Amino acid sequence: MCAVRNKQSRNGRRNRSEWFGVDPVISVGNLWKVFGSNASQVVASDELKSLSRQELMDRTGAVAAVRGVDFDVAPGEMFVVMGLSGSGKSTLVRCLTRLVEPTAGTIMFEGENILEADAKRLRDLRRNKFSMVFQHFGLLPHRTVADNVGYGLEIRGVPRAKRGERSQEVIDLVGLTGYEKSYPDQLSGGMQQRVGLARALAGDPDVLFFDEPFSALDPLIRRDMQSEVIRLHREVGKTMVFITHDLSEALKLGDRILIMRDGQVVQVGTGDELVGAPADDYVRDFVKDVPRSHVLTLKWIMRPPRPDDELDGPELSPETVVREAVRSVLGADKPVKVVRDGELLGVVADEEILGVVAGEV
Amino acid sequence: MVAVAVPRRQIPRKALIVGGIVLAWLVLWLVFRNVGTLALDASELTPLHRWINSVNDAVGASRNSNPVFLYFFNEIRLVIDEFVTFVQALIAQPSFGRPVPVIGWLGVVAIAGFVSLAVAGWRVALLAVAGFVFLGLQGLWQESMDTLSLTLAAVVIALLFGIPLGIWAGLSDRANRIMTPVLDFMQTMPTFVYLAPLTLFFLIGPASATIATLIYAAPPAIRITAHAIRSVPHNTVEASESLGATRKQTLLKVLLPSARKTIVLGVNQTIMAALSMVTIAALIDAPGLGKTVVKALQTLDVGTAFNAGLAIVVLAIVLDRVTTAATERRSLPRWAFFGGFGVTGVAVYFSYTYLWAAEFPSEVEIGSSIRKGATAVTEWVQDSLPVITNGFKDFVTSVLINPLQALLAESPWFLVALVIVALSFLIGGVRAAVVSAACLGVLVATGLWQDAMITLASTLVATILVMILGVVVGVWMGRSRRADRFIRPILDAGQVMPAFVYLVPILALFSATRFTAIIAAVVFAAPVAIKIIADGIRAVSPATVEASTALGSSSWQTIVKVQLPMARRALTLAANQGLIYVLSMVVVGGLVGAGALGYDVVAGFSQGQLYGKGLAAGVAIVVLGVMLDRLTQAAAKRWTN
């Protein structure tokens, strides 16, 4: 089931309602993180909570890094959180594993409120349920690649032989075969992040968190690593929460994207939803340089059939990306019908296609 | 000639006031010379000194009845004594009813070689073996082993406390906040000063020597360990936590291994500090090479002092090389490890069983040649170089030392006190004035005012010389990478050497006078000052220097108008550190003719009735240190803002 959904999610993107036929893996409710000695006072006061970040800073000296964030992540989903530097992404993702202690709110993980977990339960969760990949890798310089990858297992008390076996498996999976005995400082940045990835995968967690894992890498290597993550997502079918400040990365990877600004959620949606229906000027500004034909699907540009339309042309699904429909639409001498489950939703003709493509130049 | 309107240079008001104060002082000095100088003869005592003596006697008498002693100080002393005696029994002193130590020279050499091989590699192992054999050849095997025993005992105890404390300070901000000022204080206190009070509680001997060494040697271990733990990148720790590691797992598997290299560096510092202090602790009857040096200095036997000094240097070099090399990651092949282990085992067994392997053979010996050679060189120098050495000595003495000492020590005490308080006020405001007044009050109370003023004069002269050297060499090093590469290792080596070692050649050159003590202090303090200034000059932004050069400045102009002013912070730090280092040599200076406070302290160690006076002199040195430290820091703050 999961694999099928994944394949589907990579090919034709689904809209919001389609994600939630099932219970979410992670469900975040009204999450606040305030840095500062008076943090709990801030979240107790509706007045203070309504202030902007800057005003709050001026009034109380506290920094509200995450402000009332809500979202759900579905099983197997690749959920991307995107925002500019300082918007609170790292804080948010650290709150999810309580590397940073949230100030208020709820974080339900598989039906359990993580904020109520005691230290031992939290360790169990971290050991078995989720793991994280960091921007600056966080590798142990005095350990070989194999020992870095096996570190999480070692901590759980997995015997050496089994640890070696499992480490080898994930090392092979991320394409590091042959480097088991190297030390991190002998590897390039991209390779080091593969070690980080392998370490996160070694414990076979349910959810993987990524905090801008590729921001420190060169553009070419970054592209390789993005493809690598897409491949892994397909192969291991894990739920992933991915932080980035790079919109193209977000669009490339994300099933759904959450846009953050000053600690708040601005919009959550699939890539085509953000581009097709930006929630406000902030998002519109963000997505204005995106090549729309690569992101928008036919459902965003179709129009209702007019009486003079000939309705015996070719059919396409509403989830077809514009770029892939160009040839069929321009090649046909009649409007293309947009059809789902035999029901006619609208038509797309040359002018609609050209409207999108022309808008890009 | 073109007429140019020359703006009249404004002399700052402060400078005028200072000038006025100094002028008034000079005039009053002429009038009141030798009045109210609070002079005290060498054998004269004040009631305070007698009172301290009586306290000392009372403490001595109650040592075996007072519960605080019975259950606290005596216990500590016993444990430490036992421990030191045990280590000495292993390698240094006849023990367990045997005429020789448990492990003889062959065994010790083998162990030194094997340990060096395991932690530092082949070359260093060879150096260690050669070094230890050389100690034997010098005819100083037993003295060297005594020094080594004391050093090792102190290091073991220092690390036993220091590393856990360091880890604690590394993990907890609060612990760090509490420990930092205590460590600062321990490290800025002149080293000899705690010797006297320690003997009050722990008697003269190895226990006091070890505790003094601990006080001196533990701070680097604590500090560097804390620093090492703190510098482990946060994201590494976070990654470990994110995988569900407990605090203990993160400490053992992440923090300590990542910090290992730096912690070993801390161990190195601790060992070097301990060696230096153990030799100095000869003043309170610690056995070993230091004692040989002290005795030879007291009889002006330069040859013997040189031989023993050389042994200290050899020991220092070996210990330093081994621990420095130990910071690197290395693994010994199995066969080499077990081979070395086997050979060492056999050597230890031989040295336990056979006399030839236990006592260093006295037939092969080069110590006497070294002694003779050093004596001959000294005599030659004293015969042939007096023109240069005496010329320099007389020049500095008559131009700097005599006038300054006359002014400070022959003015009435209230006049000097008034001047110092006024200057303090100008430099650092009310607070500085109050601190200085309090310090001066304590100086008067110690009954050693005039001695303190003489010592102050020497200290100031030494500091001036240190700063001159510091600026000249520091600027040179800061401007030339080549000079830096060449000079820095020499400075490093100089800092590693125990302070005693300098005394010998300097004494040979200048014989026992105030001047000799000053030069010894300069040699001791200059490396720190030079390094600080060199780093400060180097840190001046190259862009600024380039801009100045582009405007056509000469090198001299660039130095004077750009680099030195921009390195102000380094200059003031160098002056501050220079002063503290010079002061910590005051007591050593007392051994070579400095007189005044240094002599008072040294005499206090050796003669019972001068005990109180010596202790008071120690207090006076600390108080001088506190006052000068505060003043230079206040001046630094003023000048760098």
Ligand SMILES: Nc1ncnc2c1ncn2[C@@H]1O[C@H](COP(=O)(O)OP(=O)(O)O)[C@@H](O)[C@H]1O
């Ligand atoms: N430990 C902290 N203490 C105080 N402020 C913090 C801390 N961590 C983050 N912040 C503040 O919270 C805000 C969000 O930071 P962060 O979550 O790192 O943003 P992002 O990852 O999106 O760049 C920033 O203004 C940052 O300065």
Ligand SMILES: [Mg+2]
């Ligand atoms: Mg971030």
